Amino acid sequence: VVTEEPEVIEEPEVVTEEPEVIEEPEVVTEEPEVIEEPEVVTEEPEVIETPEEEPALVDETPETDVLAGSVLLGWDNSFFYDSGDILSLAEVDSYEIIYGATPATMDQTIAINDPNATEYRITDLGTGDLYFAVRVITKQGNASPFSNTVYASIE
Known part of the structure; x- marks a missing residue:
């Protein structure tokens, strides 16, 4: 008869640690930041005309210089070629x-x-309403485009 010692089965170890507590996320109850919409401007933009190559007409008639049935047109004499180079007064014919x-x-x-x-x-x-424009003629016979058109009511 063989007498073997009985096999000892160890009991599992019991862990008595506290389980890990997972914290709930913090709930934010603040009001969200409101971003205001930019103000929309609905007015028409102001149009600023830039000078062109041709002279600008100006009605410079002073009140004391008004003659019935006439108009005084004025312009500056600074002219430019299409390239942007200045046209000298010496080049102007008429x-x-x-x-x-x-x-x-x-x-x-x-x-x-x-x-x-x-x-x-x-x-x-x-008497009546009239429109006017002017252009320069160079000594070489070249003509600029006509200036902006101006209006006058002749009395």
């Missing part, structure tokens, strides 16, 4: 004024043969 009852019918022409001129009075116009 000016040409056109006018008419509407911008589409400006068919009356006046030649001003003084290259130093910066104004011109047109007389005997009668």
Whole structure:
């Protein structure tokens, strides 16, 4: 008879540690930050015209210089080529004024043969509404585009 010692089975070790506590996330109860929308401007933007190569017409008639049936047109004499180079006064031969009852019918022409001129009075116009423009003619015979068109009500 063989007498073996009985096999001893060890009992499992019992762990008595406290379980790990997982904290709940913190709940934020603050109001969210409100980002205001930018103010929308609904006005029309101001249009600023930039000078072009041609002269700008200016009606510089003072109240005391108004003559019935006439208008005094004025312009500056600083002109530029399309390239941006300045056109010297020595290159100016003359000016040409056109006018008419509407911008589409400006068919009356006046030649001003003084290259130093910066104004011109047109007389005997009668009464009514007229539109005017001016351009420079160089000694080489080249003409600039016409200036901006201006309006006058002749009394």
